[in-house]
Amino acid sequence: MRIRALTDEDAPAWREIRARMLREHPEAFGEDADEFLARELPELCDRIRDGRVMGAWIDGTLAGTVGWFVGRGAKRKHVAEIWGMYVAPETRRAGAARALLRAAVEASDAVGVRVWELGVEENNHSALKLYESEGFAVWGVERDAYRFSGRSVNVLHMSRFADA
């Protein structure tokens, strides 16, 4: 497995895997799959650059991703949001998600991030276990955070602190 930041050339592969995660797990992500697929490639390249998306490559295929972005402005540049964590079902339980999360934390730490935040659907026990084992703790619940197909999803907010 190889973990590296995605570049513009990876935008088509990222579009494919992101569409897959949004369709397979609508409860886990805040973005709608059809809205995502309506975006043009240049916009996806901007998101890869701005969001700094890390990819896990297994046998030459993009098998997992996670993104991070830093808060804007002097007062928020120590805070990063982690988003878009996904590993394809056929490659799960092999450590890809943990490796991706560590790579995102390490890369953001290198540019001065000291607080990491993320949201996770309240019944997503696999992801919760992963995040707790990497030092994240729940500090709040956002009720009715996402609505789709007549469903409503509650999201737990978690943070990790460099000095904890």
Ligand SMILES: CC(C)(COP(=O)(O)OP(=O)(O)OC[C@H]1O[C@@H](n2cnc3c(N)ncnc32)[C@H](O)[C@@H]1OP(=O)(O)O)[C@@H](O)C(=O)NCCC(=O)NCCS
């Ligand atoms: C959650 C997800 C990213 C984990 O990916 P993964 O590559 O299988 O995870 P890893 O192999 O790196 O496992 C890391 C830890 O996560 C936890 N974990 C992962 N899958 C688990 C499962 N099915 N049951 C219980 N714990 C699990 C464990 O603590 C595991 O550590 P361990 O192997 O030492 O026990 C993956 O299941 C996924 O993509 N799920 C759908 C999308 C999603 O929910 N994304 C998160 C949005 S917040």
